[in-house]
Amino acid sequence: MDVGFVGAGRMGAPMISRLVAAGHSVRAVGRTDEKRAAAAQLGATPVSEIAEAVTGADAVIVCVFTDDQVRELCLDGPLVEAMAPGAALVLHTTGSPRTAQAIAARFGHVDVVDAPVSGGPHDIAAGSVTLFVGGSDDAVARLTPLLGAYADPVLHAGETGAGQLVKLVNNTLFAAQIGLVAEGTRLGTRFGISEGPLLNALTHGSAQSRVLSMIASAGSADAFIAAVGEFIGKDVAVVRKTVAELGGDLGPLDAVVRAGAPS
Template identity: 70%
Template structure:
């Protein structure tokens, strides 16, 4: 049994907590309000009221918050890292900048970045994809833990590499949405309805996972509305990270813009 501290038991984190508990791990999760603590207890985990208590005695601490700024507040502007025992591993699931996980590691703690690709239903089924960056030893120590909800667990390189792969993934995802939106526009100009296109194209050579998702949503606009808050946040991180590294999105840029609202 592994002792796990957990920060961010929300839309994505709650099914992770449940899967960890069901796998036999001892989980203590942060709950700042009575309502949130009740939700955590319902998942089978212990509720903690502060970050130091979350980390106390933990073999691993998992952070699954929404933004890079939240990761920095939790890990760099609190006592969470200082309260972690020697040898514990910090796992960051949030899609964020590689610079953030490296700044956390500079505090003297083993850190792996493991952004996810998938949704709550994938986590609940134990089949969410994890792009993992970190030292071999640290990754090996938490792999049995992550396998409670992650499959496949893809160790793609050193610390920060998981974030970079996820950012490329989400750039391609947004570009594919934009490509579909432009294809719908083309079809309309040729007199083909969007409904007819979305019924037909998934059966042709243009089929893709994204196209299938758009077809199930009923329209490109409906799908963009559903994912925009999440993908726009990640694309902002992409743009900042690429600029920091001296690169650019190249031909993907216009398609990414077409795949976002506004």
């Protein structure tokens, strides 16, 4: 496929590398000479303007940091207007489902697919990052081989916006589990148990979970929260905003989410 790519950063760079290795032609936007040189090193064709990347592309992949940036690019900017009829827009940024839905409602000439990522750059480089995908059956079926260059599994959750909703629930539970482990270690240390041995012991008991193993590997709950805080904090902020927009709340999850992703 001919792919336009916007957001060749920490997560986007390994995606580009995998796409090129799979035989796709990638035009990546770089605003500076340094960023264009980095895109060229990944095997992409570097371009300086968004229109150069997206015009004539079969698919355009957007992998920027925030939902506001997606809205600026796709609703306020010329990105989607410049895309060819029948092309697909893939949104990897975690954000509000309403953003993807608003883009789809405004621009009927493209297929909008929200595909937030669960995992990190190392998972992308290994071709094993998880994607929660929202979009039409036809669009998702057409894009799955492309996304499969760096993602496995590619999980179709429903219509446009459904991928974001699944990711937001996932991240809420992730933050809540971090909070539970943090509170558990505070309980243990309050009674004189060192956090390192406590975490190691818990990974061998019925309390074991993927999150617990990650925290144990970091050495402490505080160290793990410091490492992921920027990213999980951003996502939890999106969760709170989206839940409020939909007329709900986090209920009992709220307290443990605050412990796992302090604002």
